[in-house]
Amino acid sequence: MTVLIIDDDAELTSLLSEFLRREGFETEVAHDGAKGLEMALAGHGSIVVVDVMMPGMDGFTVLRRLREKSRVPVMMLTARGEDVDRIIGLELGADDYLPKPFNPRELAARLRAILRRVELSAAAGQGDSITVNGVTLDPASRQASVDGRPVELTTFEFDILLTLMRGVGRVLSRDDLMEQLYQRKSTPFDRAIDVHIAHLRKKVGADRIKTIRGIGYQFLRSSSDSVAV
Numbered sequence: 746m747t748v749l750i751i752d753d754d755a756e757l758t759s760l761l762s763e764f765l766r767r768e769g770f771e772t773e774v775a776h777d778g779a780k781g782l783e784m785a786l787a788g789h790g791s792i793v794v795v796d797v798m799m800p801g802m803d804g805f806t807v808l809r810r811l812r813e814k815s816r817v818p819v820m821m822l823t824a825r826g827e828d829v830d831r832i833i834g835l836e837l838g839a840d841d842y843l844p845k846p847f848n849p850r851e852l853a854a855r856l857r858a859i860l861r862r863v864e865l866s867a868a869a870g871q872g873d874s875i876t877v878n879g880v881t882l883d884p885a886s887r888q889a890s891v892d893g894r895p896v897e898l899t900t901f902e903f904d905i906l907l908t909l910m911r912g913v914g915r916v917l918s919r920d921d922l923m924e925q926l927y928q929r930k931s932t933p934f935d936r937a938i939d940v941h942i943a944h945l946r947k948k949v950g951a952d953r954i955k956t957i958r959g960i961g962y963q964f965l966r967s968s969s970d971s972v973a974v
Contacts, residue, residue, distance in 0.1 A: 746860055747771040749790025751781030751807060752822065753799045761794075764849045770856070778802030785811050792856055796822040796845075797830050805837060812838040816887075816900050818859045820852075828936070835940040838899040841927065842937070858928035862904065877910050878953050878967040891949050898948065901926065905941050909954065909964035918961035 748770050752758050755776060762772040773789050775781030779802045785793050793811070797804040808819055821834035821842040831842045840859055843852055874883040879892045887903055889896045898906065904926055909917060919938050920930055927937070942962055946954050955963045 746856075747773060747789070747791050748856060749773045749775065749781065749785055749793045750795075751775045751778060751785075751793065751799075751804070752796040753777060754796070761849060761852070765853060765856075768853045770853070778804065778807045782807045782810055785817060786814060790817065792818040792820065792860055794820045794822065794852070794856075797827075797834065798824065805833060808834065808837045808839055812899070818863060818900060820855065820859065822847075832936060832940055835937060836944065840899070840901050855927075855929075861928065862926055863900065875907070875910055877913050878965060880906070880910065880949050880953060882907050882910060889949075896948050898945075899941075901941055902945055902948070905938070906945055906949065906964075909962060913964050913966055916957050916961050916963045921961065 746769070748765055750758050750761055750772060752774075753776050758774045758776065762774060765772050773784065775784050778795075778799050781793075781795065782802065784790070785807075795804045795807050804821060808821070811817070811819065818840045819838070821831070821839045823830040823834065823842050823844050827844075831844070834842050841855055843855060874881055874885075876882075881890045882903065883889075884907065887898075887900075889898050889903060889906070905922060908922065908925060922938050923930055942954065942956070953965055955965055957963060
């Protein structure tokens, strides 16, 4: 498990690298966005940790360009209280975010949770494709289509949609999704699931994913879906 850390704070990256190595991770470091992007695209890192605020190429630009070519998991480091930074990061395809300052143990725990989900998803990816209400997901190839049209999904969007489709007709709460996909409970200020769902509704159609206010989310069947999934 190699973590690529992209942050211009040399002291912080040194401390994080030392801590993560003690926790069993390998680490690589880039102190500017351009170099970090180059390393990430070259396959350095099973997961990428990138700071939003960097001179030159900022973290958002790194993430945007990385997502054009790679689905490697990305953890964003954001300024505490900057909710807009977290939402923008998620909309650009980040898998999770952590506000500064943070406890390194929480970072390690979140990195493990993301990597565990990726491993489990890959292990389960040999199953048959699933089609509900015009949406088809192929877990083996991680490809998605809507009414026969290919749709690009991030790793978390794919896994959230697959979870909803496998439970078609059943309402899944935010806590259900957080625990299944992030291995932690949601908090009142945690917008990760909400932002991913909003993106999914735009990509697959708002009429396919119903929001049950105060409860959770439900993937809907169409009238032509006659076989249980």
